[in-house]
Amino acid sequence: MAIPVSSSTSNSKIAATSLVWAVLGLGLYGSVVLTGRVPYGTGINQDQKNYITQQHYLMDKTSPFDLVLAGSSMAAKVKVQYLDNRAYNLGVPGGSPQTGLQIILKAQRVPKVVVCELSPTLHLGPDNVVLARLLDPTGYAVSERFPFLRQEFQPTNVLLSKLKKKSLDDEGTVTSSATKIAIADAVQMNKDEPKPEDKAKFATHLRETRELLRQIKERGSRVVLLELPVAAEVDATRRMRYYHGEIVREFPVSDYEWLLPLAGEEVQTTDGIHLVPAQAAKVARALVALLPAK
Amino acid sequence: MLFNSWIFVGFLIITFALYYLPGLRRFQIPVLLLASAIFYSYTAPILLVLLVTSVLLNTWVSFNTHHSSGKAQRNWAVSGVVINLAILGFFKYAGLLAALIGQLSGATGNDALQFLLHVPLPIGISFYTFEGISLLVDVIKLQKDPTHVVDRIVAPTFTQHLQNTGLFVTFFPHLIAGPILKARHFYPQIGSKLLRQINFEYAFRCIVTGYFLKMVIADNLSSHTSWIAFPVYKTLSTVTGMTLLFGYSMQIFADFAGYSLIGIGLATLFGYDLPQNFNFPYISRSLSEFWRRWHISLSTWLRDYLYFPLGGNKKGPRRTYINLALVMVLGGLWHGAAWSYAVWGAYHGLGLAVERFFTRDESAAPGILASVVRASLVFAFVTLGWLLFKLPDFHEALEFLSFMKTNLHMKNDLSMIAPVLLFSIPVVVYHLTNMDWLRERRQVWIQSNNRSYRNLVVAIYSLMIMSLVLNYGNSSLFIYFQF
Structure with a gap:
């Protein structure tokens, strides 16, 4: 791209003037954020939403949460935080339960109850890139000292989140034909057993998860394991059966407290994997019931 | 090293300071060479081997091309271009070829094919190989240029030419993703720089x-x-x-x-x-205008070193269409070793050919x-x-x-x-x-x-x-x- 500047304009000092104005503008924005007049945005893309969810948990010193749910997109549907402000959902789409568990361990205090989703998403392992970004000492200190630099206060995020609150339904509408296509795809993708190398990797991740849960328990939390059901067709696939078997073997009912909130009910999903809002709300209510009395 | 990383900011400040330090002025090119080597090999030092090989090869061949004449001169340049293309072909297209052979013969488990399928792709190889070819072609094409620009491309001593070629190929601002430099434009700029001259x-x-x-x-x-x-x-x-x-x-x-x-x-x-x-x-x-405006350094490279040598539009309409299609398919494959890139190139080649067929007069705005x-x-x-x-x-x-x-x-x-x-x-x-x-x-x-x-x-x-x-x-x- 041609930049419209030639050597003859080199003494026009546009660079220096722009830098000064930019610094002043940043100072002004930072001050406005500090006054609390800028509403925080929830994120305009999945990465950002996830990051804000995770960073908010680490940075929020005002509300020590009593119950935290760690998981993937399956757990993210369980809007436990809407039912009780003492509960927090660290489940993020595209993420794994281990990332949430690591964040819980890195926070200043552990919650009274930690609920961990156990599902095939454990094969993703902890998201080390996100963890490094979140826990980088310099970045952490900067975000703590200058809140306006956090992603939740990015101008486009604030603007679009505000518009979204006015006009959009967060969950969107899923048609039955789209659900059928998605279930067929999910069955297709899970039809085979995992490859030997994937099985070995999964076993390692299961052991790592057990160790993380042990550390959390050691710090005084009550650990509850949660298996969220999937559509029957998907559940019957060889890959899902294999993972389920491995999870049950690694975390036997005799040693762990399990929560199976929709046992015996017909599972309804939007895509074969994720619960419809009504059933997710039922799970959320079951989780809130674990909270100690106020 | 990525331009959008904090480590790069530190790297840039240190390099800039050393580069303009009065006591180190005569080492400006070595400073840039060292910085470029660190920049390129930061995450995988092994990558330097191929980059250094490319620099040595192109220095040696271009030096000998310049100091020979007649058929020998042409042989030097041609063999240099062929070796450059062979290196690029091996690292970039061996996997694609192996997959094709495997599919056709059904021998996917063959050890040699498996080896070729897993040849790593060194970052920036397409860019620096094209720059090496530009050097060789410019040296032979500009031998008779009345401005004697070739004497500014090939330095009198091999060591000096090696240093200049090293900078031409590895200069970190363009090394990984261009713009693709042409020898005739870059070499004449090599020299001592003063801070006050910088815009x-x-x-x-x-x-x-x-x-x-x-x-x-x-x-x-x-x-x-x-x-x-x-x-x-x-x-x-x-x-x-x-x-x-x-x-x-x-x-x-x-x-x-x-x-x-x-x-x-x-x-x-x-x-x-x-x-x-x-x-x-x-x-x-128009599509032809698009290609004069998009990735200009690649499109002009393809035009100067491929389309024109193939005859361009000077050998009749049919040959022009063939040349356009060929250049665009090869341009597509330059982007990656996958048939989708070739199809993308063919798609643009076809578009250009159709546009050329229907466009009679471009003079009226x-x-x-x-x-x-x-x-x-x-x-x-x-x-x-x-x-x-x-x-x-x-x-x-x-x-x-x-x-x-x-x-x-x-x-x-x-x-x-x-x-x-x-x-x-x-x-x-x-x-x-x-x-x-x-x-x-x-x-x-x-x-x-x-x-x-x-x-x-x-x-x-x-x-x-x-x-x-x-x-x-x-x-x-x-x-x-x-x-």
């Missing part, structure tokens, strides 16, 4: 615009365009899917033009002038409406082509288009559409304000409102700097690194 204003504008395009526009758009993926696209409405494809078109421009601008700005800081790589390509009114319609058609054609970059699997690309046909009545996802359109605005506005009829009006306005124009420019750069601090996207690799 900091120009460097500032290039660097700020480049980082803005990459970190604010491209990185934010990439978080949304990533939904153009199997099987997610099946659930996208037509409007949502096409908006995401539009966004990808904006993203690929912002990503690559951003990288090129950062490179040009950084080179300016060290006293070197790199060629412009983009010139508002999305306002092109079209009116405003005709310009807008033609630019829109070219943009739509180009954007559709980018789908093969996003979904290199043909089946998926075709399926995406098929779902765009059937998902017309699905609910549009405004949470995807709104950010994509928002982040596309700066790219669209920047292009539109450079359309001929608007540019002329702008020039007239600038002349009569010089102070207002200056304030406007200051406001734009201030906003870009603020956006870089407040509104950067999630850091991701540059798209063109894979090529």
